[in-house]
Amino acid sequence: MKIAFLVAPEGVEQVELTEPWRELSAAGHSPRLVSTEAGKIQAFDHLDKADTFDVDQTVADATVTEYDALILPGGVANPDFLRLQPDAVAFAKGFCNAGKPVAAICHAPWLLVEAGVVRGRTLTSFPSLGTDIRNAGGTWVDEQVHVCDAGPGPLITSRRPGDLKAFDEAILNRLSGAAA
Template structure:
């Protein structure tokens, strides 16, 4: 169902090869349907290759190469998971700086599954209540986060979820957080 809840909001989706496909496509669809303008941003200049749970999937066009992306052009950030994607992003200085700029500017961020690996590198996990794929529990605790095993957690402008199984709750809370950040009221679910 289309909505104007996020009309006028520009959302950056930061990924590289190996992002979990459904963790990008489903939130992107929900954001687009809520009226947001989403942009796939990547260190890869032309296209990125998705992962579909156990194997490579299709490629997606990059809307804005990371090298030319300006965080000031975006109101919010989405960090999909997958194991390969956030592991590569957290080693990319420009990707970490791009993500960190959203936390520094107190713009809302949504991250699912292994996506918090990138957040750990920004230093923004410290002092936040978060969830993630269970194998990140120790990493997040070591980064100063209060890790909990819940389908979705919202804390200090950040929404996190464990996995694609939590997608309905993740999408609902992401849209609510992003709408609240813009002073809009999200519709009741």
């Protein structure tokens, strides 16, 4: 399956990008890095600059139909930037409306709040987003990973880097079910 990882030009939490990417690649999926700008993105290890990664496609040139699922890594700055970019918001909303799997970790659900797709859904995130999720009509839970099927497509969410193993397993389980 072809999987879009949507990130800002700067601010993604590196491990929340690289760990799911590695697991999906090892399982035979084809991850692609999508961003608002061409070139490279700057990842972070918390507040410190980490590695850079090549962008495969800009969100302006990407379509929901060419991908099977969407992964939204966190970091505080990453989703905060993306939620102010109309193309990024529309891209995320398009996956939800199309019933395709969407996975978001840490602060990434901010983009889903902006896209207006959390109403009636249950999700988890970094704890500081709980009020935002509730104010957007969602239910926030404090769980390592939560899969919500109360919508057109599955929404897989997780709290933080320490939950990546469970997050990756939930994504792989859902994608293997979608491929069957």
